Each structure stands twice: as structure tokens, then as C-alpha cells.
Amino acid sequence: MAAVQGDQMQELFLDIFLISIFAIGVGVLSSMIGIGGGTVNTPLLLILFAFTEQSAPATALVGGLFVSIAASISYWKQQPRPTIPKIGLILAVLTVPGSLFGVFLRTLITAPYALRLIFGITLMPIALKMLFAKKRGKGDLVSELSRWNMSQISRRQMGISLLGAFIGGISAGLLGLGGGAVIVPVLCVLMGLPMHAAVATSMFTMMFTAAAGTAYNIILGSINLYFAIALGIGMLIGGQIGARLACRVNAVQLKQIFGLIIILPLISMMKLGQMWLDPEGVRGILSTTGDVIIWLAIVVPIGLLRLYQLRQQSTLDEPGEPCDLPTPE
Numbered sequence: 001m002a003a004v005q006g007d008q009m010q011e012l013f014l015d016i017f018l019i020s021i022f023a024i025g026v027g028v029l030s031s032m033i034g035i036g037g038g039t040v041n042t043p044l045l046l047i048l049f050a051f052t053e054q055s056a057p058a059t060a061l062v063g064g065l066f067v068s069i070a071a072s073i074s075y076w077k078q079q080p081r082p083t084i085p086k087i088g089l090i091l092a093v094l095t096v097p098g099s100l101f102g103v104f105l106r107t108l109i110t111a112p113y114a115l116r117l118i119f120g121i122t123l124m125p126i127a128l129k130m131l132f133a134k135k136r137g138k139g140d141l142v143s144e145l146s147r148w149n150m151s152q153i154s155r156r157q158m159g160i161s162l163l164g165a166f167i168g169g170i171s172a173g174l175l176g177l178g179g180g181a182v183i184v185p186v187l188c189v190l191m192g193l194p195m196h197a198a199v200a201t202s203m204f205t206m207m208f209t210a211a212a213g214t215a216y217n218i219i220l221g222s223i224n225l226y227f228a229i230a231l232g233i234g235m236l237i238g239g240q241i242g243a244r245l246a247c248r249v250n251a252v253q254l255k256q257i258f259g260l261i262i263i264l265p266l267i268s269m270m271k272l273g274q275m276w277l278d279p280e281g282v283r284g285i286l287s288t289t290g291d292v293i294i295w296l297a298i299v300v301p302i303g304l305l306r307l308y309q310l311r312q313q314s315t316l317d318e319p320g321e322p323c324d325l326p327t328p329e
Helices: 002-033 038-048 055-077 085-108 112-131 141-147 155-175 180-190 195-220 225-248 251-269 272-277 285-313
Strands: none
Touching: 002 038, 002 055, 002 225, 002 251, 038 055, 038 112, 038 155, 038 251, 055 155, 055 195, 055 225, 085 155, 085 180, 085 195, 112 155, 112 251, 112 285, 155 180, 155 195, 180 195, 251 272, 251 285, 272 285
16 A cells, blocks of 8 residues: 555656646746747646646646736836736726636536637637737837826727626636736727736736636636646746746747647647547547648648748838747737
């Protein structure tokens, strides 16, 4: 009995160690290209670590909580301070119940493959969006913030923004995402915040969103706390490393390459190749071949379109700052 327990403990520590290493890599990449981590963590936890369809997004959300706390502290120390707490708290009024509803909605979907399809269909546009990432010049944050006033937001804009916040909260609870793909456009387009302030305020809001969803997941027993904490700490460490490397790489090109690559695990997560070439068997050479063919059918036309757009715009693009701030997904 003692030997069996010893073997189980060794396996547990090994799994925690592997997830920590995995999370450090995700954290480095996330902070370098501006994604929250859920786009990577949810599918790869399912594929590489055999997490269940319920536990993968729940664990990914813990990673998002750790990252949002670290990022919010960092933004709060910056001068001028880009975070707008009042706006962040207003959005949190609906992202928090949205997150709780997203977790509840996930528990209602009992068919594992149905959840995989929802994950894949929802995350695929985010991955494709990375292929069209562009470098932005960094504006004068002081003057941009001085020109911005909350009174400029109409009631209609505020109503749509709150609806967007609720949808962002649902994506956090259901998919384990950070929510930046929804919240940042809400803050920029609808509320008129400068991009830097929008990203910082989005991370501030996500602290409350991810905390609420994580608390609900713990009550439901959807996450293994040891694995979740290992993932969160690993992403914190990786995030610090990535932040230091961010100015040494072309973040836009890295984001485009990453978008190109992450589509394959999304296809694999949905088992599209298996359904096509090996419907009666287990995942193997035929399934992997099917995944690769589907991946090529998606990325080759998009890559050619992107290449054409780059050539058309090459004479119009202005050079951006080397440390341009990417938008978190």
C-alpha cells in the first residue's frame, strides 16, 4: 500500500512539474504576443495532459487570474497610470455574473464532444485574427487620456458596452479565456479609450471576472487546485521572462506565426481529422494526416491573402514602436 501511494505521489509531482514547465512556456509566449493564455491553455491541456472538457477551461481560467493580477500591478505602477478603475469596475458588474453564467452553462453541456466543438469554433476566429496582426505606432498616452472623458460615452454606447462585458465574462467562464478579445474592443471602439489604457483596464476587470469564475469552479469541483496553482505560478514566471524579451523580437510576426500554428491543435481538439479519415479507429497516423490536411486547407488561402495584403500596404504602413503593445486575446 505504501509503495502504491509513493508511486501515486511521484506521478502527481511529475505532472505538477510538467504543467509548471508548460505554463512557463505559455507565459513567455503570452506576454510577448499579448494573449491571455486561455487560447493556448484550454486546447493543449485537453490534448497534452488529457484534462477533461470541464477541467481544462476551469484550470486555464486560474492561469488567467494569476496573469491578470500580475499585469494589473505592473500597469498600476506605470506613469502615467493607464488603468481606469472606474470603467473597469463598471464593466466588472456584468463580467462577473457573465463568468458565473459561463461556468454554469458549461456544466449543462454534458456531451464532451459538444464542448470540444464549442471550444474550437469559438477559439478559431481568435487564432485566425492573429494572422492579420499589424504593428501600431504608440501614441502619446498623456494627451490621449487628457482628451478622453467618460461623459462622452452615450447611453447607447454604455448599454452595448455592458452587453459586451457580459459576453466577455461568459467567454471567461465557459472557455477559460482572459476576455481581452471582447473587452479590449469594447473599451477602444465603444468607449473611446486609448489602446494602452484599454488593455490595462481590461486586465484590471479580468481580475474580478477570473476570480469569480474560479471560485465557482472550485465549489463545483471542476479543477485540481494543485495543477491549477502550478499553471498559474508557471505563467507568472513565464510572463516576467516574456516581458523582458518582448522588445527583442518582432511581436507582430511572432503573433502571426503563432496564429498559424495554434490552428492545428484546435483542429485536433475537435477530432476533425479522426472523423474524416479514421472514424472507427483511435487517433493515429490517419487522424494526424487528416488534421494536417484540414489545417493546410485553412491556412494556405489565408496566408496567400495576408501576403497579398502586406504587399499592397507595404508602401502605406508607417513604422511602429519596437515595443508596441499587442492586444491580449
